[in-house]
Amino acid sequence: MIFTPASKVIVQGIMEPLGITCAPLMKAYGTHVVAGIxxxxxxxILKGIPVFDMLEQAIPIVGTIDAAVICTPPYAALDAALEAIAAGIRQVILISQGIPPLDMVHLIRKAEATETLLVGPNSPGIIVPGQILLGIHPPDLYTPGSVGLISRSGTLTYEVAWTLTQAGLGQSIGISIGGDTIVGSSFPQWLQILEEDDRTEVIVLVGEIGGDSEEAAAHYIAEAIDKPVIAYIAGRSAPRGRRMGHAGAIIDSQIADFGPDIGTADSKVNAFNRAKIAVADRPSDIPALVNKLLKTPAQRSAG
Known part of the structure; x- marks a missing residue:
């Protein structure tokens, strides 16, 4: 795993309301927060964390930085992220929400060109239970273990993590890829990271209605992931009648042959069913499915 207790972390926008909440929470969890910007x-000084005006002032004092957590106002997030990338930071977590879409397009292109892992925006970030917190996940809901948890939603990530914890099933990592229209990293990217992570034995993917992220994930799992995966789709009881996805996702679905109802709960559940991936009806069903897969790791047949 690329995130460890030794990772050196900065918080950009540390004196903003979000940063004032986020940075002490991370530090109290044991995250090596070396500076704030x-x-x-x-x-x-904020809770023992030195604050600098600019990142370039901090680096000569704190040395190489592994990850940046961005808590700035949305219109300042692009500059903060570009500043981090220019400083050689290759893990950037955007907690801020409402970042302008064109700013995200610019940032994603820069991240791809520099091989920077970009998480968010509108994300609680990443937690490796018992080791490191990069964001605002409530740490008490998590416990170390072997279940990798990936979600689009923040609060759903917490709910599923707590459900697993109460059932005695710890997590290897919890990630929310973010809830804004354009996000920096995708389900397939994180599925591949967890596929290669020795500590992760089972993957739980938490999706929701709208867009085509879950359909793409189901296709990718069928093609490239050997570890067992469980899915849960939130919003299955949402009323039909208005399309939750956007036009681009609808067009993409036609090209990818996902079906005309892309974005609906049925479309997503059907995509996972076709990929022979177990789908939980509700969060409380997830622990039993995880336990079943842990006992039969070869449960999913190829194809």
Whole structure:
């Protein structure tokens, strides 16, 4: 896993309301937060974390930085992320929500060109239970274990993590890829990371209605993932009658042969069923499915 207790982390926008909440939570969990960045607040200290006006002022003092957690206002997030990438930081977590779509397009292109892992925006970030917190996941809901948890939603990630924890099933990692229209990393990217992670034995993917992320994930799992996967789709009881996805997702679905109802709960559940992936009806069903797969790791046949 690329995130460890030794990872050196900075918080950009540390003196913003979100940063003031996020940074102490991370530090209290044991995350190695070496500095915070907030223009105009250089020289201050927040809960033992030194604050600098600019990232370039911090690096000569704290050394190489592994990850940046961005808590700036949305219109400042692009500049903060580009500053981090220019400084050689290759893991950038965007907690901020409402980042302008064109800013995200620009940032994703830059991240791809520099092989930077981009998480978010509108994400609680990443937690490796018992080791490191990069964001605002409630740590008490998680416990170390072997279940990799990937979600689009923040609160659903917490709910499923707590459901697993209460059932005695710890997590190897919890990730929310983000809830904004354009996000930096995808389900397939994280599925591949967890496929290669020695600590992860079972993957739980939590999706929701709208867009085509889950259909694409189901196709990718069938083609490239050997580890057992369980899916849960939120919003299955949402009323039909208005399309939750956007036009681009609908067009993509026609090209990918996902079907005309792309974005609906039925479309997503059917995609997982075709890929022979177990789908939980409700979060409380997930632990039993995980236990079943842990006992029969070869349950899913190829094809």
């Amino acid at each position: 907030s223009p105009g607040f250089g020289g201050q």
